[in-house]
Amino acid sequence: xxxxxxxxxxxxxxxxxxxxxxxxxxxxxxxxxxxxxxxxxxxxxxxxxxxxxxxxxxxxxxxxxxxxxxxxxxxxxxxxxxxxxxxxxxxxxxxxxxxxxxxxxxxx
Numbered sequence: 001x002x003x004x005x006x007x008x009x010x011x012x013x014x015x016x017x018x019x020x021x022x023x024x025x026x027x028x029x030x031x032x033x034x035x036x037x038x039x040x041x042x043x044x045x046x047x048x049x050x051x052x053x054x055x056x057x058x059x060x061x062x063x064x065x066x067x068x069x070x071x072x073x074x075x076x077x078x079x080x081x082x083x084x085x086x087x088x089x090x091x092x093x094x095x096x097x098x099x100x101x102x103x104x105x106x107x108x
Contacts, residue, residue, distance in 0.1 A: 007031035010039040014052075019043035021053035024062060032065050040069075 008031045011023035021039045026032060043051045053071060055062050 002028065002031070008035050010035040012039050012043050014043075016046045016048045019046060019048045019051045021051065024053075024055075029061060032061065033069070036065055036069060 007028040008026040009023065010021065010025075012020065013022040014020040021036070021043070024032075024035060024039070026035070040051050052074070053066055055066065057063065057076070
């Protein structure tokens with residue numbers, strides 16, 4: 001919240017076995033780091049060794065913030081679409097994504 005106005009929404013899922021930043025929606029890009037930090041704080045409270053985030057690769061600012069805060073790429077996924085369907089109009093290849101994870105430092 002910024003002066004009582006929402007700046008974004010972050011959603012977490014999973015448990016200590018597979019904690020996940022499942023949704024990150026921003027109304028203000030400046031809130032990205034704070035929302036991500038809050039999501040990791042909430043997930044880390046459950047005691048996991050690692051937190052995972054699944055992010056569309058074309059969200060460059062989000063991927064960069066994850067890398068800046070210590071997440072690393074674990075894998076990537078490709079979503080295939082039928083060849084008969086027209087492109088969505090996006091300049092980005094549909095479905096390209098990265099998944100990132102971070103070891104939670106409970107000592108610091």
